[in-house]
Amino acid sequence: MEPTICKHPLSIGTCAALLLSLAIAGPAVAQTAPLDSLGGITGKLLRYNRRGPQEKLFLHLDRPLYLSGETMWFKAYAVDATYSRPLTLSSVAYVEVLDASQRPVLQGKVALAKATGQGSFVLPASLPAGNYTVRAYTSWMKNFSPEAYFHTTVTVINAAAASGASSKDSAAADARFFPEGGNLVRGLRSRVAFKITDKAGHGAAAEGKVLNQSGTVVATFRTARLGMGSFAFTPAAGPDTYTAIVTLANHQTVSHKLPAVFEQGYVLRLEDSGPEQLTLTVNATGTQPATVYLLGHSRQQVALATRLQLVEGQGQLVVSKRALLDGVSHFTLFNAEQQPVCERLYFRPAPQALAIVARADKLQYTTREKVTVQVSTTSPQTPLAAQLSMAVYRLDSLSRVAPVGIDRYLHLTSELQGAVENPNYYFTATGPEATEAADNLMLTQGWSRFRWEEVLAAPKPFAYLPEPYGPVLQAQLTRAGTRQPRTNVITYLASPSRLTHLTNSTGDAQGVVRFELGPLAGPREVMLQTDPMQDSTVQITVLDPFSARYSTPSPMPFGLNSRFQTDYAKRHFQAQVQTVFAGTSRSRYALEPVDSMAFFGKPDETYLLDKYTRFKVLEEVLREYVPGVVVRIRKDGFHLLVVDKINKTVLQENPMVLLDGVPVFNINKIMAMNPLKIRKLDVVDSRYFHGSAIYNGIVSFTTYKGDLEDFPLDPRVLVERYEGVQRQREFYAPRYDTPQAQQSRLPDLRNLLYWNPNISTGPDAKTVDFYTGDQAGRYLVVLQGLAANGLSGSHSFVLEVKPAL
Known part of the structure; x- marks a missing residue:
C-alpha cells in the first residue's frame, strides 16, 4: 500500500529563496540543487507564489466576552504573510460572526485605509448564548484556503435567558494521536505525539499505555505541559493494530485507536540538536526509491531545497536555524514521483517584537476619576512609530480568557490549524521545558496556506480580484430562464440620490460584471439594468460578496454554569441600566466625506x-x-x-x-x-x-x-x-471633568471603559485619558500594535478601581 499524504494539509508562502548550510550526518548523501530544478517542485512553488502576494488579517477585539445587546468593537490590521509588514493591497475587509453551526449571524464590510480599519457590531438582544467565531478576510484571500482567514472565538451571554440556567461539570475528555511526519510505517521507529483535552478544550493531565491486539503493553506515555506529550514507538511487522488507554487525573479512562499503520512508506523525524541547528532524519522501507526531496519553507519563503540519497533506507542532514524565518517553518518530504508524503513543523520564537510601554499615572483610582496613560513604542530600545489600538474592560469571573496578541497570532496561531491554548507561553518561556512544549505543539498541529495539488497543477486564473478602491459589486448576467451566461453586454449601476454617480461594466466570458463602488458607506438602494434596446433578454443576479467556504470547525463547548448565577444576574442588570441611560450615544457616527461632484464632472x-x-x-x-x-x-x-x-x-x-x-x-x-x-x-x-x-x-x-x-x-x-462599508460608529464614554458631571445621578455601570482603535505613536510618548465608571474592581488594559517594518507587539496591565469614600 502506498503511503498517504500527511494528516495535516500542507502549506507555505512565497518570495526569495535561501539554501541552507547542510552537513552530512549519517548514511546518506545530501545534494543541493538549483531551486528551480528539484524535480520541478521548487520552481512550481515559486511560480505559485509569484502569482500574487499573500495577505493576513488580524482583528483586535475589545474583549473576549459580551452580553447580547452590547456593541463589539474591533480594529483590523492587514499585513503581508511573509514579513508581517502592513499591506495596502485591499481596501475592504469582510467580517462575520458565525454561530456553532458556522452560519453567519452578523456580517459587515469594513473600510481599510493604509492597511488598517475599524468597525463594530451591535449584538442583537435576541442572540442566543454561546461561543461564536469571528472571522475576517479580504476579497483576495477568498482565492485561497478559508483556513487562512482570521478566526477567533468570543463568548456571548444572553443575560435575560441565563436565569435558572445550569450545566453539569463533566470529566469527559478527548485523546488524539499524531505520528511525527504524518504516518506510522511498520518496522520504522516513529515519534507519536498526543493531545489530551477536557470538555472545554483545555489540556488535561493524564498518563497512558499503548496495547497491541494481544493486549500487550508496547509503549507508555505521560502528558507534559497543556495535555501534550510524545513517545517513541515502532510498529511491529504483521497485521497488528494498536489502542491507547488514557487514564485521567480523576482515574477516568479513555480508549482511542492509534492511526492506521502502513506497510510501506517514509518516516520524517526532526530533533533539536543544538542551539544553532536541527537534525532531520528520513527513514524508508526497503521497497521505496532511494531518492527523495526535502523542501523547507517559512511563510512564503523557500529556505531549503535539497535532494537526499538514502543509504540502506536512511538519510540525515543538519539544518542551521539561522536560515529559517521567525515563527513556524515547514519541512516537506517528497518521494521520487514528486508526491508530498511527510511534513514536519518547527517553531522558532521571534528574537524581536514591538515593545509597547504603557504606564498609568496612578496605581489605584476611585470611581469617576480620570485615568491618564502614557504610551510609547520601541524596537528594542529605540523609539519606533507604530499604529496601536487600546481597550480597557472589567475583569470578573466571566471574563477570564486572555486575548491573543497580534505578534502571537501572526507568527504562531495563524500558521496552525487548531486552537492554541495559552500562545503567550511559547514566546515568553525559556529552557528545556519550553522547547519541549513548543515541539509538542508543532507535532499536534499543522496545516498550510495552500494545498500541494494546487501548487503542482497548471496555473488557473484567480476567481477573485483585490479591491484597492473600495468594495466591488459583482453580478451574473444570464439569458432569462437559463443559466447561459450573457457576455459583452454593458450593464449600468446607480443608486438614486441628489448626487449623480453612475458606473458601467461589460460582462466577461462568464457573464460576470464588476462595479467599483468607491467609498460607498452604509445601506443603499442600488439599481442594475441593461439597455433594453441592445439586449432585452438579460437576467441579472447580484453575487454574495461574503465567502461561502468555511474552515474545519474547532467546536468550543459552551454551557451556562450554576456557579456563576450571581454574575449572570449582575451582568443582566448592568446591561439593562446601560441600555436605558445610554440613550442615543451608542448610535453616534463620524461624519463621512461627501463627493458632490457628478461622475461627468462639471456639466456644460x-x-x-x-x-x-x-x-x-x-x-x-x-x-x-x-x-x-x-x-x-x-x-x-x-x-x-x-x-x-x-x-x-x-x-x-x-x-x-x-x-x-x-x-x-x-x-x-x-x-x-x-x-x-x-x-x-x-x-x-x-x-x-x-x-x-x-x-x-x-x-x-x-x-x-x-x-x-x-x-x-x-x-x-x-x-x-x-x-456598503460600515459607517464609523463613534465610541462614547462619559467624561467627569466638571463638578456637575461628577455629581450626575445617571448610573455608569460600563464594563468597557475605553476603546480607541487609532493611536499613533512617534518619537515622543502618546497620552490617552479616560474616566472610570461607578463599578469598583480590576480592569484590564490591552494594547495591540504594528509598525511599518513588520514588528508587532502587545501589552497589558491591570488598573485597580476602589469605591469613592
Whole structure:
C-alpha cells in the first residue's frame, strides 16, 4: 500500500529563496540543487507564489466576552504573510460572526485605509448564548484556503435567558494521536505525539499505555505541559493494530485507536540538536526509491531545497536555524514521483517584537476619576512609530480568557490549524521545558496556506480580484430562464440620490460584471439594468460578496454554569441600566466625506428650474429654455438630441438620460414626468466616454429629494438593498471633568471603559485619558500594535478601581 499524504494539509508562502548550510550526518548523501530544478517542485512553488502576494488579517477585539445587546468593537490590521509588514493591497475587509453551526449571524464590510480599519457590531438582544467565531478576510484571500482567514472565538451571554440556567461539570475528555511526519510505517521507529483535552478544550493531565491486539503493553506515555506529550514507538511487522488507554487525573479512562499503520512508506523525524541547528532524519522501507526531496519553507519563503540519497533506507542532514524565518517553518518530504508524503513543523520564537510601554499615572483610582496613560513604542530600545489600538474592560469571573496578541497570532496561531491554548507561553518561556512544549505543539498541529495539488497543477486564473478602491459589486448576467451566461453586454449601476454617480461594466466570458463602488458607506438602494434596446433578454443576479467556504470547525463547548448565577444576574442588570441611560450615544457616527461632484464632472449647462417659468409639461421646459437639448417626435414617440456645440452639430441618437443618477432608456416615460418634481437639469453637450460605453451627450434630471419621486422604472431593472462599508460608529464614554458631571445621578455601570482603535505613536510618548465608571474592581488594559517594518507587539496591565469614600 502506498503511503498517504500527511494528516495535516500542507502549506507555505512565497518570495526569495535561501539554501541552507547542510552537513552530512549519517548514511546518506545530501545534494543541493538549483531551486528551480528539484524535480520541478521548487520552481512550481515559486511560480505559485509569484502569482500574487499573500495577505493576513488580524482583528483586535475589545474583549473576549459580551452580553447580547452590547456593541463589539474591533480594529483590523492587514499585513503581508511573509514579513508581517502592513499591506495596502485591499481596501475592504469582510467580517462575520458565525454561530456553532458556522452560519453567519452578523456580517459587515469594513473600510481599510493604509492597511488598517475599524468597525463594530451591535449584538442583537435576541442572540442566543454561546461561543461564536469571528472571522475576517479580504476579497483576495477568498482565492485561497478559508483556513487562512482570521478566526477567533468570543463568548456571548444572553443575560435575560441565563436565569435558572445550569450545566453539569463533566470529566469527559478527548485523546488524539499524531505520528511525527504524518504516518506510522511498520518496522520504522516513529515519534507519536498526543493531545489530551477536557470538555472545554483545555489540556488535561493524564498518563497512558499503548496495547497491541494481544493486549500487550508496547509503549507508555505521560502528558507534559497543556495535555501534550510524545513517545517513541515502532510498529511491529504483521497485521497488528494498536489502542491507547488514557487514564485521567480523576482515574477516568479513555480508549482511542492509534492511526492506521502502513506497510510501506517514509518516516520524517526532526530533533533539536543544538542551539544553532536541527537534525532531520528520513527513514524508508526497503521497497521505496532511494531518492527523495526535502523542501523547507517559512511563510512564503523557500529556505531549503535539497535532494537526499538514502543509504540502506536512511538519510540525515543538519539544518542551521539561522536560515529559517521567525515563527513556524515547514519541512516537506517528497518521494521520487514528486508526491508530498511527510511534513514536519518547527517553531522558532521571534528574537524581536514591538515593545509597547504603557504606564498609568496612578496605581489605584476611585470611581469617576480620570485615568491618564502614557504610551510609547520601541524596537528594542529605540523609539519606533507604530499604529496601536487600546481597550480597557472589567475583569470578573466571566471574563477570564486572555486575548491573543497580534505578534502571537501572526507568527504562531495563524500558521496552525487548531486552537492554541495559552500562545503567550511559547514566546515568553525559556529552557528545556519550553522547547519541549513548543515541539509538542508543532507535532499536534499543522496545516498550510495552500494545498500541494494546487501548487503542482497548471496555473488557473484567480476567481477573485483585490479591491484597492473600495468594495466591488459583482453580478451574473444570464439569458432569462437559463443559466447561459450573457457576455459583452454593458450593464449600468446607480443608486438614486441628489448626487449623480453612475458606473458601467461589460460582462466577461462568464457573464460576470464588476462595479467599483468607491467609498460607498452604509445601506443603499442600488439599481442594475441593461439597455433594453441592445439586449432585452438579460437576467441579472447580484453575487454574495461574503465567502461561502468555511474552515474545519474547532467546536468550543459552551454551557451556562450554576456557579456563576450571581454574575449572570449582575451582568443582566448592568446591561439593562446601560441600555436605558445610554440613550442615543451608542448610535453616534463620524461624519463621512461627501463627493458632490457628478461622475461627468462639471456639466456644460445647468438649469435650476425654480429660477425659470414653471411649466406643467416637460416638453415645454426643454423647448423654452434648454437650447442644448432638441426635442423630436417620431413614430415611436419622443427623442432627445443633444447639440454638440464644439462641432456645431446635433447628435442623432438619444443621450444618456438620468433621473437622480438612474438611467432612463424609455424617453416617453421621462417626458411624461411632472416637471414640478424636478429641481435641476444638467446637460453635457458632447459625446462622453464612460468606461466601456459612449454616450451621445448626457441629460441629467435631479428631483428635490433624490428618490425618483415614484417614477415608474422598467420592470427589468433589478433593485437591490446593498450594504456598503460600515459607517464609523463613534465610541462614547462619559467624561467627569466638571463638578456637575461628577455629581450626575445617571448610573455608569460600563464594563468597557475605553476603546480607541487609532493611536499613533512617534518619537515622543502618546497620552490617552479616560474616566472610570461607578463599578469598583480590576480592569484590564490591552494594547495591540504594528509598525511599518513588520514588528508587532502587545501589552497589558491591570488598573485597580476602589469605591469613592
